[in-house]
Amino acid sequence: MTYVLYYWPGIQGRGEYVRLALEAAGAKYVDVALVPEEEGGGVPAMARYLESDDVQRPPFAPPFLKVGRQLIGQTANILLYLGGRLGLAPRDEAGRLWTHQLQLTIADFIVEIHDTHHPIGSGLYYSEQKREARRRARDFLAARLPKFLGYFERVLERNPAGGPWLVGTQLTYADLSLAQVVAGLRYAFPVASRSALRAHPRLRALHDAVFARPRIKRYMASKRRLPFNNHDLFRRYRELDA
Amino acid sequence: MTYVLYYWPGIQGRGEYVRLALEAAGAKYVDVALVPEEEGGGVPAMARYLESDDVQRPPFAPPFLKVGRQLIGQTANILLYLGGRLGLAPRDEAGRLWTHQLQLTIADFIVEIHDTHHPIGSGLYYSEQKREARRRARDFLAARLPKFLGYFERVLERNPAGGPWLVGTQLTYADLSLAQVVAGLRYAFPVASRSALRAHPRLRALHDAVFARPRIKRYMASKRRLPFNNHDLFRRYRELDA
Numbered sequence: 001m002t003y004v005l006y007y008w009p010g011i012q013g014r015g016e017y018v019r020l021a022l023e024a025a026g027a028k029y030v031d032v033a034l035v036p037e038e039e040g041g042g043v044p045a046m047a048r049y050l051e052s053d054d055v056q057r058p059p060f061a062p063p064f065l066k067v068g069r070q071l072i073g074q075t076a077n078i079l080l081y082l083g084g085r086l087g088l089a090p091r092d093e094a095g096r097l098w099t100h101q102l103q104l105t106i107a108d109f110i111v112e113i114h115d116t117h118h119p120i121g122s123g124l125y126y127s128e129q130k131r132e133a134r135r136r137a138r139d140f141l142a143a144r145l146p147k148f149l150g151y152f153e154r155v156l157e158r159n160p161a162g163g164p165w166l167v168g169t170q171l172t173y174a175d176l177s178l179a180q181v182v183a184g185l186r187y188a189f190p191v192a193s194r195s196a197l198r199a200h201p202r203l204r205a206l207h208d209a210v211f212a213r214p215r216i217k218r219y220m221a222s223k224r225r226l227p228f229n230n231h232d233l234f235r236r237y238r239e240l241d242a
Numbered sequence: 243m244t245y246v247l248y249y250w251p252g253i254q255g256r257g258e259y260v261r262l263a264l265e266a267a268g269a270k271y272v273d274v275a276l277v278p279e280e281e282g283g284g285v286p287a288m289a290r291y292l293e294s295d296d297v298q299r300p301p302f303a304p305p306f307l308k309v310g311r312q313l314i315g316q317t318a319n320i321l322l323y324l325g326g327r328l329g330l331a332p333r334d335e336a337g338r339l340w341t342h343q344l345q346l347t348i349a350d351f352i353v354e355i356h357d358t359h360h361p362i363g364s365g366l367y368y369s370e371q372k373r374e375a376r377r378r379a380r381d382f383l384a385a386r387l388p389k390f391l392g393y394f395e396r397v398l399e400r401n402p403a404g405g406p407w408l409v410g411t412q413l414t415y416a417d418l419s420l421a422q423v424v425a426g427l428r429y430a431f432p433v434a435s436r437s438a439l440r441a442h443p444r445l446r447a448l449h450d451a452v453f454a455r456p457r458i459k460r461y462m463a464s465k466r467r468l469p470f471n472n473h474d475l476f477r478r479y480r481e482l483d484a
Contacts, residue, residue, distance in 0.1 A: 055400075056400050056402065057340050057343075057397075057400070058393075058396065058397070058400070059343070060347045060350075060390075060393050070336055072339055072343065073343050073347075074342075074343045074346040074347065076346060077339060077342050077343045077346055080339070080342070081339055094312055097314055097319060097322070097323055098299050100316075100319050100322070101299075101301070101314065101315050101316045101319045104316040104318060104319055105302045105315075105316065108302075108353075111350075111353060115357070119361045119362060119374065119378070120361060120374065120377045120378050120381055121377075121378065121381035121382075121385065121386075123381070123385050124381065129377075132361065132362065132374050132377070135362050135363075135371075135374070136361070136362050136363065139362055139363035139365070139366065140363075143363065143365050144363075148302075151300075151302050154300065155299075155300070158297075158298050158299070158300070160298065
C-alpha cells in the first residue's frame with residue numbers, strides 16, 4: 001500500500017504532522033507537493049480533489065491522504081486512521097481515544113499559534129493585521145502558551161510508564177506532533193519559548209527523543225523536510241516575541 | 243450504562259453537541275452542569291477532574307464524558323466514541339472516518355464563529371476587543387461563512403442517498419452538530435445568516451429535519467435545553483452582524 005499525501009508545496013504546515021508519522025514508521029508514500037506539476041503533482045493535483053464535482057466525499061482543505069480510492073481529510077483524522085496501521089497508537093480502544101484526544105488538543109494549540117500572526121483573517125496579509133497580531137501574541141504568550149505547555153508537561157508526568165512518551169511505553173503520532181510543535185515554537189518565538197520551556201523538562205526531553213530517532217534524523221537531513229519559513233504556521237516576527 | 247457529562251453551567255457551548263447526540267439517541271445520562279453544587283454537581287464537580295493530581299489522563303478543558311472509570315475529552319472525540327454505541331455513525335470504517343472528518347470541520351467552523359467576538363483573547367472581555375471583533379466578523383461574514391456553508395451544502399448535495407443527512411440514509415452526530423450550528427448562526431447573525439442561508443436549501447432542510455425529530459423536540463421543550471445567550475459561543479452583537 002502506497003499512501004499519497006496532498007498538501008501545499010513549500011511549507012511544512014499541517015501536512016508535516018502526517019509526514020512525521022509516515023516517516024517515523026518507514027511507510028511508503030508519495031508527497032504530491034514534492035512532485036513537479038509537469039509530472040502530475042503540485043497544486044493542480046491537489047486542487048482537483050478540492051474543486052472537482054465528481055468527488056463524493058470532498059475534503060474541506062488540505063492535507064488529505066489518498067489510500068486506494070478512499071480520501072481522508074482533517075489532520076487528526078488522518079493520524080487516527082494511520083495510527084493503528086503504522087503502529088503509532090495503542091492497541092486498546094481507551095488508549096486510542098486518549099491518543100486522539102491529545103492530538104485534538106495539539107490541533108487546538110496549533111490554531112492558537114497560527115492566529116498570533118493572523119488574528120483577523122487567514123486570507124489577509126500579516127501586514128494588514130500587525131497591530132492586532134501584537135495584541136493577540138501578547139495574550140497568547142502570557143496566558144495560552146503556559147496553559148498548553150503546562151498541560152502537556154502534566155500528561156507526560158502522569159504517564160505511569162515514566163517517559164519519554166505521552167501514552168504508555170511506545171511512540172505515538174501525538175508524540176511526533178508535539179515534538180514538531182516544540183520545534184515550531186522555538187523557531188517562531190525564540191525568546192519566549194526558551195524561557196517558557198525552561199520549566200518543562202519533560203517536553204524538552206520528548207522533543208529530543210523524537211528528533212533522535214534514526215528514521216526521523218534521516219528525514220530531517222533529507223530534502224523531503226522543508227525548513228521553517230514565514231509563509232507557514234510557525235512564523236518568526238521579532239515584534240511578536242516578547 | 244449511564245453517561246456522565248461535565249460542562250460549564252449556564253451555556254450550551256461545546257457541551258451542546260454531546261447533549262444533542264445523547265438526547266437524539268434517548269441515552270441515559272447525567273448532565274452535571276444541571277446538578278446543584280449542594281448535590282455534588284456544577285463547577286466543583288467538573289473542576290475536580292481538571293485540577294486534581296490523581297487524574298491520570300486529564301482533559302484539557304470541558305466538555306468531557308465519564309463512562310465508568312474512563313474520562314473522554316474533546317467534543318469530536320466524545321462523539322467518535324458515542325457514535326458507534328448510540329447508532330449515530332455508520333458501521334463501516336470509511337463511513338465512520340468520513341463522519342468524524344465532517345465533525346472536525348464543524349469544530350473548525352465553530353472556532354471561527356467564536357473568534358468573531360473574541361479575536362484577541364478568550365480570557366479578555368468582548369468590550370476589550372470590540373474594534374478587532376468588528377474587523378474579524380467582517381472578514382468572517384465575507385470570506386469564511388460562505389466557504390463553510392458552501393462546503394456543507396456540497397456535501398449534502400453529493401450524498402448519493404439524496405437527503406436530508408450528511409452521510410448515507412441515517413442521522414449521524416454530525417447532522418446534529420451542523421443543525422445546532424445553523425441555529426446558532428441564526429441567533430448570532432440574524433441578518434447575515436438569513437441572506438447566507440438563502441442559497442443553501444439543503445442546509446436549511448437539514449436543520450429542520452433535525453429539530454423535527456420527536457426526541458429533539460422534547461429536548462428543546464425541556465428545561466435541559468438552555469437558551470442561546472451572550473456568554474456563549476454564539477453571541478448576538480448587532481455591530482458584528484452586517
